[in-house]
Amino acid sequence: EPQSLLFTGDSVTLRCEVDQSWDGLEFIWSKNSNTESAEAATKTIDSLKVSDGGEYRCRARRGEYYTHYSEPVTVTILYKRPKVKVSIKPDQHVFRGETVTLRCDINGEAVTSWQYSWYKDGSVSVFSELQEHIFSPVTESVAGKYSCYGEERGGSRTSNISDAVTLTVSDFLKPTLTVKPQSSLFTGDSVTLRCEVDQSWDEWEFIWSKDSNTESTEAANKTIDSVKVSDGGEYRCRARRSGLYTNYSEPVTVTIYGKPKPKVSIKPDQHVFRGETVTLRCDIDGEAVTSWQYSWYKDGSVSVFSELQEHTVWFVRMSDAGKYSCYGEERGGSRTSNISDAVTLTVSGVSPPVSLIVSPSRTQHFTSVSLSLSCVNQSNSDRWRVRRYSDILGLIDCSSRWGSQTGSTCTTSSTITSDTAVYWCQSESGEISQPVNITVQLGVILESPVHPVTEGDTLTLRCLYQHSTPPNLRADFYKDGSLIQSQNTEMIISTVSKSHEGFYYCKQPERGESPKSWISVRSETSILKLLHNHCVFD
Structure with missing residues (x-):
């Protein structure tokens, strides 16, 4: 069996x-x-x-x-013919000038001695009868497909012929030197230089040279963390195997600049009045960087509130006071700046002695009606002009693209929805009044006071419909999104307190919803302080 x-x-x-x-x-x-x-x-x-x-x-x-x-x-x-295997050392892929050994191994039982025959590219001509055949040095002409065959010395047994194994011979290589993330850096950044040759070749050593100085043997990847100015220069690399060297790569110049420090400036001044317009600007003098992405921080917070080089606060509030700093990151790159020194913005609570009077006296108005805005103070009113700002039309004066100004009064005979804007009075020297948000729309509006309401006063809000307001019409009043009254079209708060401050709007189920208006409440204490600042007592 x-x-x-x-x-x-x-x-x-x-x-x-x-x-x-x-x-x-x-x-x-x-x-x-x-x-x-x-x-x-x-x-x-x-x-x-x-x-x-x-x-x-x-x-x-x-x-x-x-x-x-x-x-x-x-x-x-x-007799079973034994299997034959061809091996090539150091590799099947070598370059000109190396030494290459072909070896024929035959697993033939009971055969003590073999006579070997080597063939190239399918030829029947035998070019060697040794078990190991050496090419030294290798030239491109010896590249090809090699196979071997064995015959028993003094006997009749023979092997099969081996599978062909390909020897590839390349001319001298020239490695490719790459730099990541880029060749222009700031001090403190990290950089990786990579020396690349044909990845099918093994056992490489890599030789690095900077500014044509003494070479050093390192890995294929050369990483420099926290670079210094002295790390800049011209880098080259080459590879070595079995005592033979590739050509040098093309040189790569690494340039190290000092990490820039941004500078924050505030215009018109670091000390402003409430209601003024203030522009924060971040300037970064970073060599070799064409575009920065800016990050603004306030009072040491890690939250970014703006990514613009210039950040404008149109109507400064007391809460805008604080310490501002900025930071830059290269757009499309990896370089970053230091963070700037913090610059302090101070906001004073006393505004210029002028008020914007709106007639009719409410913040919401219908379309196709007359609207008058006047700048009123105890001195010369003629030096004040009415201005406005909207996202659609930007910053414009009265009579520029809307209304007509006579003295310190601006009048428009027929309002349109694009008249929705922020309005204020501004003097020739740049002083401005407390701004007022005015909304113009069709349908339903909320009649609410233009200026802050004093604690203890009575506040009356009305929900108006553009064409008529029948006596039995019902309206819903909301504060900060919550329903607070659902009766007739008028809501009265008899004694106003600070808790009544918030966003109000009304809704008529069959006619629509009004815009939101902010109702501001000021205390009697703040009124006394304001009087003390503007009056002389005997």
Whole structure:
């Protein structure tokens, strides 16, 4: 078993069987009628050789009694041609000038000596009969496909022919040197230089040179953390294997600049009055950076409130006072600036002695009606002009694109929705009044006071419809998004307190909803302070 025709290296089992009712039997084996040997009923031969082939017979013995011989069985052992493998060292891909060794390995049992034959590119011509064939130095002409074959010295056995293995020979290489994130950096940044050659080649050493100075052997990646100005210069690299060197890469110049420090400026001044317009500007003198993304911080907070180089606060409030600083990041790059020194903006609570009077006296108005705005103070009113700002039309004066100004009064005969804007009075010297938000729309509006309401006063709000307001019309009043009254079209708060401050609007179920208006409440204490600042007492 398994069969009588086998190959070298296989295994075979011969079994001698008699009537199984007989006990105490010995088994006698004979091969090619040679001397008998007593063995077990089963005879196994592992890893067959050609010499194991022949005619096998068996018989059984018990005491002095022998059975007849069995019919002979012929076992034939055929020679199995061994596998052949070609290897190339140091690599199948080498470059001109290296030393290359081709080796032929044959796993042939019972063969003590082989004669080797080497072939190139399918040719029948043998160019070498050595197990190892050496090319030194390699030239481009030896590149090709190599295979080998073996014949037994002093015998007749042969191997199969090996699979072909390709040897590739390249001319001298020139590595590519790359820099990430970029070759122009600020002190404190990090940079990585990478020396790249054909990635199918192994066992490279990399040689680095800066400004043509002494070379140093390092990895393919050279990383410099927290660069200094002295790290700048011209870098080159090359690779080495088995004592042979590639060409140098093209040089790469790394330039290190000092990390810039932004400067914050505030116009018109670091000390302003409430209601004025203030512009914060961040200037960064960063060499080699063409575009910055700016980040503004206030009072040491990590939250960014603006990303513009210039940030404008149109109507300064007391809460805008504080310390401002800025920081820059390169757009499309990795370079960053230091953070600027903080600059303090101071806001005083006393505004210029002028008020904007709106007629009709409310912050919301219908379209197609007359609207008058006047600048009133105790001195010369003629030096004040009405101005406004909106997202649609920007900053414009009265009579520029709307209304007509007579003295300090601006009048428009027929309002339109684009008249929705912030309005204020401004003097020739740049002083401005407290601004007023005015909304113009069709449909429903909320009648609310233009100026802050004093604590303890009565506040009356009305929900008006543009065409008519029937006596039995119902309206819902909301404060900060919550419903506070659902009765008629008028809501009265008899004694105003600071808690009544907020955004108010009204809704008429069948006609629509008004815009929101901010109701500001001031205390009697703040009124006394204002009087003290503007009056002289005997």
